[in-house]
Amino acid sequence: DAGVTQSPTHLIKTRGQQVTLRCSPKSGHDTVSWYQQALGQGPQFIFQYYEEEERQRGNFPDRFSGHQFPNYSSELNVNALLLGDSALYLCASSLGLITGELFFGEGSRLTVL
Amino acid sequence: GQQVMQIPQYQHVQEGEDFTTYCNSSTTLSNIQWYKQRPGGHPVFLIQLVKSGEVKKQKRLTFQFGEAKKNSSLHITATQTTDVGTYFCAGCASNYQLIWGAGTKLIIKP
Structure with missing residues (x-):
């Protein structure tokens, strides 16, 4: 049973660029949440x-956008880095809209130079 | 806006000592979840508390949810090196959005 998978695991971008991060939820899950976790901080929804x-x-600006596909996988896009x-950036999957246990992926580490 | 305050930020303990982290919400929560994040890892779900005054145990871990459903605690008895990590509470608000605490980092002194 595959857990939550995210790609890429690490990436480096420069200011002003755009990035797309991808997430496949745990098998059987239909809900995907994205979180940002700065070093030493808690996850921010x-x-x-x-x-x-x-x-x-x-509370994130419109530069952050996303998409979910019919197979429940999801993308997070960030413009004008x-x-x-x-x-x-952590992806978490769950079942349904009522907040229950979240299963997290390993995350995508984004560095902006 | 809704906030969940978690204290302390860090706790240094000798192996075998106890550890406790506390969370307080500015509003009543429908439930509260606890997660553990090992260094370099991702959050892993530990437990969800739903009922007012609920107490749940998992081996050496004891979780409590306050009577007013605004506070919660996690207590670890006789810490072991495998307990090292950051413990987060996440409160579920009325709109089903999870509000995360800043976490308490458990450090075992050598």
Whole structure:
């Protein structure tokens, strides 16, 4: 049973560039949430996708956007990268919209230079 | 906005000593979850508490949810090196959004 998989694991970008991160949820899960975790901090909720729609959004600017595909996989896009976007981006999958146990992937470590 | 405060930020203990982390929410929560993140790893779900005053145990770990459903604690008895990591609480708000605490890092003194 595959867990949550994320790609890429590490990437380096420069300011102003755009990045796309990908996530495949745990088998049987239909909900994907994205989190940003800066070094030494707790995860900050970006948004949640269910049935291919953004259902919840945290306090992140419009530069952060996402998508969910019919197979429940998801992408996180960040435009016009800033130095402060450097962080670990975590994808978490769950079943349904009612908040239950989250299963996290290993994360994508983004460094913006 | 809704906040979950978690203290302490760090706790240094000798192996065998106890460890406790506390979370307090500015609003009533529908439930609270606890996660552990090992150094260099990702958060791993430990438990979810739903009922007012609920107490749950997992071996040496004891989790409590306050009567008012605004606070929670995690207590580890007789810490071991395998307990090292950062422990996060995440409170579920009325809109089903999880609000995360900043975490408590458990450090075992050599």
